Amino acid sequence: MNQLNGLAPAANRERASQIMDNHGLAALIATTPENVTYTLGSPLRASNWTMQIYAVMPKEPSVRSCVIIPTNRLGVVAQTGIEGVDLYLYSDFFVEGSIEGKPSTPDIDRFYQLMQSTRSYAGPVEALEAALADLGITGQPIGVDEMRIAPEHLQRLAEGLPGGRAIPAYKLFREIRQIKTPLEVERLRRAAALNEQAELELIGLIAAGVHEAELAEHYRLTVMKGGATPAMTAVGAGPRSALPLIENYFRVIEPGDQVRFDLCLTLDGYWGDTGRTAVLGEPTAWQQRHFQAVRHGWEQALDTVRPGVKASEVFAAAVGRVQKEGIPHYRRQHVGHAIGLELYDDIILAPNDHRELQPGMVFCVEVPYYELGAGGFQIEDTVVVTEDGYEFLTHMERKLFLK
Template structure:
C-alpha cells in the first residue's frame, strides 16, 4: 500500500486551481479592468500561487500580470527554477538578470521561458507588451511611484488606474480553498499551543517554550512567522522576542503565535500562570476572557464590526478592568495576519459569510504584566465557525 497523502500535500496539488479562482474573483470584483499588474509580494502569490522564499530575506523585486485566464510572473533568474516547480508552465515565467540552471532533455527549463531581461523594469514592460493592452484598462497595484510613472510612459494609450482597491474588495471574503488553508494554519497553531501547556512550570525558559512551538508548527506543515512567548513582567512587552528568562511561580506567561500555510496566516493567543493565579490575575483575566467570548458569540452575517468592538470593550469594563482601553479588538486575517476589516470603533463594515476574523482582548501594564486571549473564526451563512479550541484556562494545573 502506498504512503497516504498528507493534508498539506493535498493542498499543494490545488495551488494552481486556487490561484485561477482568485483571479476570477478579483476580476469579478473589478469589472472595469482588463488586466491587473502588481508588485505587492502577497498579491503576486494571490494571482500566481507562487510565493518566493526570497521574500523572507528582505525586499525582493517581483511582479505579476494577470487577466482572468492568463498570468505572468516576473522574478529574478535565480528564482525561476523554484517558480517553475509551482507554476509548471515555463512560458509564464519572465526572469531578469543572469543565473545558470541547466536541465536534462526531458525537463522543461530556462530555455523554454521567455528570454531574460536585463533588469526588473525592462522585464515588466516586455511581459506587459505580450498582453497586447493597447486601449485596455489596466489596474496598477504598486507603492513604487517611480516605477508606476515609468510604466505609464511606456504605454501612453493605456488607461491606468489604481488596482489596490480591487484586491481589497476581492480579499475581504475568502474562497473555499482559502478557507481550507486558513483552517489548517489555525489548527496547527492551536495544536502547538495545546502541546506546550505541560511545559508551563518554574525553571523552564521562554526560549524552551518558543522552540517547542516552532517545532510543532513546522511538523504540522506551517512556517512560523511570529512566536511571542513572554513571562512575568515581560508579558507586558508587546510582540517581544522570547528570552532565556526562566519562569517563576506566580508568573504570567503570554503567548501570541502565528504561522503561514501556503501564504495564509494564523494568529491566536493564550495566557497561563505558573502555579495558581493571584486574585488580581484571575479577576482581570476573567474580564478579558468574558469580553473575547462575548465577541465570538456576536459573530454573524449582518453584524457591524464596530458593534462587535463595543461589545468587547463594554464587557471587559463590567469586570475587573473598568478603565479598559483598546484601539481595536480584532481584525480580518488571510494573506496578512492583519487584514480589512478591523474590529474597531469606526469600522462601519457589515460582516459577510466568508470573512475570517481574529477577535482579541489584550491588556498590557508595564511593571505588572500582560495577558490576552485571541481566537479565529469564519463568518458562515448563519453564524460562525470557530477554528481555535485549545484551553483558555489561566492555570495549567486545571487543564485536563
Template sequence: MHKERISRLRNLMKSKDLDGVLLLGDYNRNYISGFTGDESFLVVGLEKAVFLTDSRYTQQAKEEVKDIEVREYKGKVEETLNSIIEELGIKKLAFEEDIITYKTYMNYKENFQCEMLPLDGMVENLRLVKDSYEIECIKKAASIADRAFEKILQFIRPGESEKEVAVELEYWLKRYGGERLSFPSIVASGERSALPHGQPTDKVIKLGDFVTLDFGCIYNGYCSDMTRTIAMGDPTEKMLQVYNTVLKAQEEALKSIKPGVTGADVDKVARDIIKAEGYGDYFGHGLGHGVGREVHEGPRVSPMGTNVLKPGMIITDEPGVYIPNEFGVRIEDLVLVTEDGFETLSKSPKNLIII
C-alpha cells in the first residue's frame, strides 16, 4: 500500500522535474510512510527514501514504516537531513510550504545544498482519492459515530447542559472504538443553534429548543464527520419549515453526487433550494468538504469547488440555515463517491427526531 503511494509520488515528482521531497507534516508524512507518530521527517528521492526520527520513535518507526530505511538522528536535524539530501543526489527539493515556518525555511535554505521549491499540494492531491483500506477505516469511523448518536438520543433531555451532552457523546465515541475526536464536538441549543460552530457551554437545553450535534471520531488515523439537528418537544411551524427545507436541500444534493460533476455543481443544487424558500441569506458556508486523514481536506464542495468528483473521494453534504437570535438547522452525511453515483456512509436517520 505505502510502496504504491511512494511510486505515485515519484511519478508526480518526475512530471514536475523534482528529484526530492521533504515531508514533516504529520498527515502527508504518515500517509506516504505508514508511521502513526509525529515529529519525524521523510525524504523521498527518485530511487530511495529515508525516514528520519529521534530516539523516542525509533522502535515505533521500525515496526510501522515498511519499504523505507529508518534512521535515528542526534544533534542538529538539519545537518542530518542535508547529509541525506546529498546521499540521494537531490538537487531540487520540494517542501510543504504551508507547514514549514519562515524561520525553519531560512534555516534549511542556509544548510541544504540544494534548491528548495514549494510542494504545491502534491501529496494532498494524491490523498483526494481514497484506496480500499482508507475507505474501510472511514466507514468504521462513521459507524462508530452512528452508534454514539443512538446512545445520545437515549441521554439527551431538557435540563441537561450542552457540556453534559458533549461529554456523554464523546464517551461513546471512544467507548465504541474511536481513537480520539475528529474535531471538538459541537453541541448548540436554542438560539445558539444558529452558530454554525457553536461549542458546548453550560447553557441548559430547554423544551422547544433545536439542538445541533456535529461530531466525529478517528479510527486508524481516519476521520468521520456527521451532523444531526433534533427537537426538544414539538417544534414551531417555522422550525418545521426550515428543517424540511434543509432536509430537502441535503437529499437533493446527495442525489447529484457522481463522478464527473464538480463540488460547485453539488453545492448549487442545495443552495438553489434554500434560496427558493427564502433562506439563502442564512446559508453562508460551503455545502461540504473532503474527509480523510484530516476532517477538512480536499475536495471543496462549495461555489469555489473546482475539483471534479472521482470514485473513491469522500465528502460531506451539510447544508444549513442559521437565523440569528432564533435557531439553526444543519444536516450532514459523510458520502463516498462511487463508480456510478454515491454511497452514504452516515446511516443515522435524518427525519426530524422529537424528544
C-alpha cells in the first residue's frame, strides 16, 4: 500500500454510500475503464483484455479509494496525477537507477518514491484482497462491476466473499453516475463546447464539391487538436443524410443537398454528442416542413424537462408533437439519453423508462428523423437538469442551417 495525496476525484461518494447502504454492501469494485475513471478521477488503460485494472470505492465517503494495477502502470499513475488513492501492484516490471543527486523531474521523483514504497502482490486478485483487508472489509458483501473482470478472477474473488458470491455492481455504478457532480458537469460542458466548436466549423465548410470525408477528417483533427478523442463522426450528405450511424463517406456535396451531422467525442473521459442539419441552397418545402416538425418535437421535449417528470413523459410529449407538426407517421425508440462517462449513461428518454428526472442529471435531447430516399434531420443538444428546469451545455443556434 502506498498513499498519494492530492485532489479528490469526480465521484459522488455520498450518493455511492447511500446506494451501497441500500444494498448492504461494504464497497464497490470498479473494473470497466469508465467506473475506474469515476472512482479515481483519471483513466488508466489496459493494453489487452488479459490485463486487469480495478478500483475499490469503500462505502464510507471519507475513506480513500484504492487502485489495483500491474506494476508497469505505476509510471502512468505518477505522471497523470491520480491522487488521494492507495496503490496495490501486481506482476513484474523492471526499472533501474536512482534519482539521488541526479537530473530528475517531479513525475520521476514521484515514480521513484512509489517504486520504493509500494508493495507488489502475486496477481490482481491477491492485490485486491490485500486492499480489502487493509480497509477492514473482510467477510462483508461487496459489489463488483462485472463487465471488465476476467470471469476466472471474479470466481476466485467470489470464493472469499460471504456466500461465495460477489454482487453484480455495473448497474449500481451507473445508478450512482446518474447524478453528476459539479466537476462532472464542468467536464461535460467542456466536451460539449469543443464538440460544437468543431461542428460549427464543419457547417462553415459545406460547399458544392466538398466530400463528406473531408468534413469527417476536419472534425477528427480539430477534436484531436483540442485534446479530445473523436468517436462516431456521422456526416451524411444528400440521400446519405438518412443513414442513422455513418462511419464511411462516399458523397461529394451537391447543391440542394441536406447534410446531417451527429458528432461524438470524449474529453478527459467525458462524452460530447451533438447534432445539427444544414441545407446547401434554398430548402424545399419538404425539408422545411420536416425540419420544423423535428424542431418542435425537440422544443416540446425540453419544455417537459424538469425534476420529477418521468423519462417516458418527455418521450411521449416529444413524439406526439412531431406527429402533430408535420410527420404524422413519426416513430422513435427514444428522444435522448443520459451522457457522462459512457455515451449512453443510465436513463433513456424512452417509452419504457419511467424513472424521474432529478437535478444534476445530464441528457442529450434529440428528435431525429430518418427517411430513406429523402433525407435525415438531426437536432441534438446537451442539458443539465436544474432545480426548476434545465440549463443548456450547448449553445449553437437551433435552426436548419442554410449555406
